[in-house]
Amino acid sequence: MPADSAADRADLLALQQGDTAALERLVARWEQPLTAFAWRYLRNATDARELALETFVRLHEKRATLRPDTNLSAWLFTTLTNLCHNRHRWWRRHPSTSLDASAGGELIPFADAAPAPDANLEQSEALAALDAAIAGLPHDLRTTLLLHHFERLSYREIAGIVGCSERGVETRLYRARQALRAALRAGEPFASAR
Structure with missing residues (x-):
């Protein structure tokens, strides 16, 4: 960056x-x-x-x-x-309907799609669960988490971007991690993104 x-x-x-x-x-x-x-x-x-x-x-x-x-x-x-x-x-x-979805709403798999090896499948599922959990975080927590963990910004830089104090950034990161932990333990992403 x-x-x-x-x-x-x-x-x-x-x-x-x-x-x-x-x-x-x-x-x-x-x-x-x-x-x-x-x-x-x-x-x-x-x-x-x-x-x-x-x-x-x-x-x-x-x-x-x-x-x-x-x-x-x-x-x-x-x-x-x-x-x-x-x-x-x-x-x-304005939700959209996937072209890959059937009338019942479930995804239609490609006929020639080869299954992934078990290890890759497990890792893919874990990453998908993490992605879903991050996507389900409220806007302020998600933004703070992404800026800190992926963009490697300092608390001071994040505070300037999101409009809160450095202590507020620390609190948001704590809450985001707690929410992710809870969502991943439950095996389900949040009910709705806020």
Whole structure:
């Protein structure tokens, strides 16, 4: 993950002065970390890429209003987190039907799909359970957990992104871990994502 650096501040200043190459440099530096975060949040590669790029569109639109001392990484992740949350809420309100689902709602397996070896299957099931449990966390807990464990941000950086104190970040991480533990022990993800 790129650190908030002098290069970010210089590129932000250049962008504010109309240098389109500065936006290209920022995209080159930040596109991968933002897309990775969005994918972990949404579990959909197309939407993750779309929202990461939308973050840069918003940066370009808001460039004139950003202060020179803006913590760019915090601004980018805050914007992306809000976009991801909005997309997730939209999905909940507008559920879609999988093309792989039958009329009864169960998935139709491919006829020629080969079964995975037992060890891989067990690991896949464990990862799927963890993914489902993370997806079921409330927005604030999920965002904090993803930023800390996958993006490797410090409590201070996360606090700036999610808008709480460092102690609040610590509390959210504790609650997220407790909720994951409970969900995994029960063998079921949360009843509904909040």
